[in-house]
Amino acid sequence: MPADASYADGSSSADVAVVGAGPNGLAAAVTLARAGLSVDVLERNSYAGGGASTREITLPGYRHDLASAVHPMALASPFFRAFELEQRIELAVPELSFGHPLPDGRVGKAWHSLARTADGLGRDGRAYRRLFGPMLEHVDEVNDFTTQSLIGIPESIWAATIFGLRTLEQGSPVWNARFREDIAPALLTGAAAHIIGRHPRLSMAGGGLALTLNAHARGWPVPIGGSQSISDALVADLTAHGGRVLTGVDVTSYADVAGYGTVLLDTSTSVLAQILGDRAPERYRKALQRFRHGNGASKVDFALSGPVPWTDPDLRRTPTVHLGGTRAQIAAAEAEVARGRVPTHPYVLVTQPSVIDPTRAPEGHAVLWAYAHVPYDSPVDMTEAITAAVERYAPGFRDLVLASTATPASELHTVSPNFAGGDFATGAVNLVQMLKRPVVSTHPWRTPVEGVYLASSATTPGPSVHGLAGWYAARLALQERFGLESPDLGPADA
Numbered sequence: 001m002p003a004d005a006s007y008a009d010g011s012s013s014a015d016v017a018v019v020g021a022g023p024n025g026l027a028a029a030v031t032l033a034r035a036g037l038s039v040d041v042l043e044r045n046s047y048a049g050g051g052a053s054t055r056e057i058t059l060p061g062y063r064h065d066l067a068s069a070v071h072p073m074a075l076a077s078p079f080f081r082a083f084e085l086e087q088r089i090e091l092a093v094p095e096l097s098f099g100h101p102l103p104d105g106r107v108g109k110a111w112h113s114l115a116r117t118a119d120g121l122g123r124d125g126r127a128y129r130r131l132f133g134p135m136l137e138h139v140d141e142v143n144d145f146t147t148q149s150l151i152g153i154p155e156s157i158w159a160a161t162i163f164g165l166r167t168l169e170q171g172s173p174v175w176n177a178r179f180r181e182d183i184a185p186a187l188l189t190g191a192a193a194h195i196i197g198r199h200p201r202l203s204m205a206g207g208g209l210a211l212t213l214n215a216h217a218r219g220w221p222v223p224i225g226g227s228q229s230i231s232d233a234l235v236a237d238l239t240a241h242g243g244r245v246l247t248g249v250d251v252t253s254y255a256d257v258a259g260y261g262t263v264l265l266d267t268s269t270s271v272l273a274q275i276l277g278d279r280a281p282e283r284y285r286k287a288l289q290r291f292r293h294g295n296g297a298s299k300v301d302f303a304l305s306g307p308v309p310w311t312d313p314d315l316r317r318t319p320t321v322h323l324g325g326t327r328a329q330i331a332a333a334e335a336e337v338a339r340g341r342v343p344t345h346p347y348v349l350v351t352q353p354s355v356i357d358p359t360r361a362p363e364g365h366a367v368l369w370a371y372a373h374v375p376y377d378s379p380v381d382m383t384e385a386i387t388a389a390v391e392r393y394a395p396g397f398r399d400l401v402l403a404s405t406a407t408p409a410s411e412l413h414t415v416s417p418n419f420a421g422g423d424f425a426t427g428a429v430n431l432v433q434m435l436k437r438p439v440v441s442t443h444p445w446r447t448p449v450e451g452v453y454l455a456s457s458a459t460t461p462g463p464s465v466h467g468l469a470g471w472y473a474a475r476l477a478l479q480e481r482f483g484l485e486s487p488d489l490g491p492a493d494a
């Protein structure tokens with residue numbers, strides 16, 4: 001237990017320890033504190049936020065998101081809807097959710113409006129509209145389905161069926177059958193490639209469809225002030241309900257948390273295994289050992305003397321641009337990564353929050369965040385590859401760069417140990433590991449050690465800033481350990 005962990009009433013321990021102040025850890029802590037429990041969040045870093053943190057890492061006055069940058073789930077996640085995040089921070093929703101330039105000069109555009117997007121897709125407009133239209137009409141049901149455990153009976157059979165059929169189509173060799181041209185497929189694959197892996201695959205197709213659906217539903221917002229604003233809103237609510245975040249506390253063994261009756265871990269499965277040690281039965285330990293990491297992201301942050309001069313003017317207005325070419329070209333680059341090689345022309349995800357959030361850089365200047373997919377733990381600095389990829393569609397970009405900071409995959413653990421090796425999903429996202437995250441169970445957040453729960457993206461429903469793994473783990477702990485109901489989370493319920 002940390003040395004300074006004593007309460008005003010003289011007691012030395014809270015009811016619950018949450019290890020890790022990432023979005024899932026903070027979501028868990030808020031839920032537990034709202035239910036009336038005393039909660040300590042123990043965080044290794046000197047600040048709270050984990051994958052939702054914003055810092056000056058190039059030049060003074062330029063604020064960069066260390067990991068997550070764009071937040072479809074801030075509006076779509078059932079946890080953030082209950083927390084009413086929209087009422088607490090400003091989430092700027094762009095008209096153009098994301099853009100995708102192709103090597104021949106054409107540009108795919110996923111507008112917030114489905115109709116406008118379809119209108120821009122020529123002969124494929126109608127097919128695209130048919131793909132998303134029915135899901136859009138029931139978007140909350142679909143979001144609820146995609147963010148729950150795949151084990152068990154879905155709440156909405158309709159949502160499961162309609163989403164499942166489309167995932168089967170887009171995740172299999174018939175993925176091009178619906179389309180006659182190549183812009184719509186490129187748009188879909190650009191979104192599916194937010195998850196690293198070979199294409200077509202069901203897990204990537206499902207993730208890509210869910211992301212694109214939300215691009216047309218509530219949009220792809222950027223928090224004003226950066227992803228840190230989300231973490232700060234969670235910390236503010238936690239502390240308002242008596243909880244504490246103790247920073248600079250690296251939990252390495254069970255002894256570090258033994259004084260707490262209940263412990264929730266916002267950690268990787270390897271740290272979970274280390275903390276549980278011999279307390280966990282061998283079968284569970286083996287399941288944790290079998291849980292596979294995914295490939296990695298090699299990230300670069302740029303401080304710019306002005307906005308990116310994209311050739312297509314619409315790309316100057318969207319925070320998110322996918323680079324990597326056609327569906328076939330992205331699939332080829334991802335196959336290279338799966339074979340353990342750094343592609344010559346990798347898939348690159350670019351965000352330029354300054355187009356919608358002037359707080360990130362001095363007036364007239366801008367920040368740019370980008371990562372390329374690379375093999376697990378690759379030490380390769382992708383600054384030149386990313387600069388060349390942007391320059392191709394925005395001639396003159398290179399001349400705007402005032403400074404840049406590279407975080408290769410092998411260094412991403414410095415942001416959060418959960419991202420070790422660059423695996424920003426904290427465990428590969430494939431069909432097996434979506435069913436078995438990290439074990440096959442209707443309640444995968446529960447560990448076999450009494451009072452210890454897993455609450456990170458290493459468990460259901462996987463990666464992204466949605467707070468759901470933490471929320472689900474906390475609700476289970478409330479019920480099993482304290483006989484308490486899940487509390488209301490809205491600001492009006494404070």
Ligand SMILES: Cc1cc2nc3c(=O)[nH]c(=O)nc-3n(C[C@H](O)[C@H](O)[C@H](O)COP(=O)(O)OP(=O)(O)OC[C@H]3O[C@@H](n4cnc5c(N)ncnc54)[C@H](O)[C@@H]3O)c2cc1C
Nearest residue numbers: 020022023024044050051068069070251416424457464465
């Ligand atoms: C480069 C990159 C880009 C991304 N882009 C997006 C995006 O645009 N949108 C999106 O939704 N998602 C994005 N993600 C994914 C998203 O950041 C993660 O899915 C999310 O942060 C997972 O939340 P978490 O709470 O499970 O883990 P984390 O955010 O990793 O938080 C875990 C926290 O626990 C702490 N911790 C871990 N172990 C210990 C320990 N033993 N003792 C003490 N503290 C510990 C860590 O320091 C960290 O603060 C991105 C991730 C990366 C790396």
